[in-house]
Amino acid sequence: MNAAIHEFTAERLAGGDQSIGAYAGxxxxxxxxxxxxxFTPQYEGLEALYQRYRERGLEVLGFPCNQFGSQEPGEADEIASFCQKNYGVSFPMFAKIEVNGDDTHPLYRYLKKAAPGLLGSESIKWNFTKFLVNRQGEVTARYASATSPEAIAGDIEKLL
Incomplete structure (x- = not known):
């Protein structure tokens, strides 16, 4: 059971590459x-989901991006400090990436193709777009920025 999503790697916020395959299952x-x-206060809701469901097998993976209104200008250490200090983020955070355009991270290229947005558009519209992936590595849903983490809890429970 090695789904395509498990073939990607991404750099962790603290440095070093992390295989997405490490999250298989x-x-x-x-x-x-x-x-x-x-939408930055959604960090609180994302952390709450992580705390509530991680023992049952949920991983929340955060990918900072500065492509929308330059709203993530900081360096890795600033991002990590902000997330920890303001929201107590303990879920895995990755290095800043691009989610649209020529330099789109390969993971996001895959996610956008697997779960297009409204009217089949693949581009990410704004910060805090969310993708839900089942235990088999299949992308099951895409949620808009305005969808609160709490609103996704029922979908997560179905997959756990």
Missing amino acids: KVLLIVNTASNCG
Whole structure:
């Protein structure tokens, strides 16, 4: 059971590469994040989901991105400090990436193709777009920025 999503790697916020394959058999909620966005308080809800469901197999993976309104200008240490200090983030955070355009991270290229947005559009519209991945590594849903983490809890429970 090695789904295509498990073939990707990404750099951790603290440095070093992390294989997404290390999360095989887990339910994943993958989110592009930003520290200076109107949706930034969703970090609190994402952390609450992680605390509530991680023992049952949920991993929340945060990918900072500065492509929307330059709302993630900080360096890795600033992002890590902000997330910890303001929201107590303990779920895995990755290095800043691009989610649209020529330099789109390969993981996000895959996610967007697997779960297009409205009217089949693949581009990410804003910070805190969320992708839900089942234990088999299949992308099961894509949620808009405005969808609160709490609103996804029922879908997560079905996959756990």
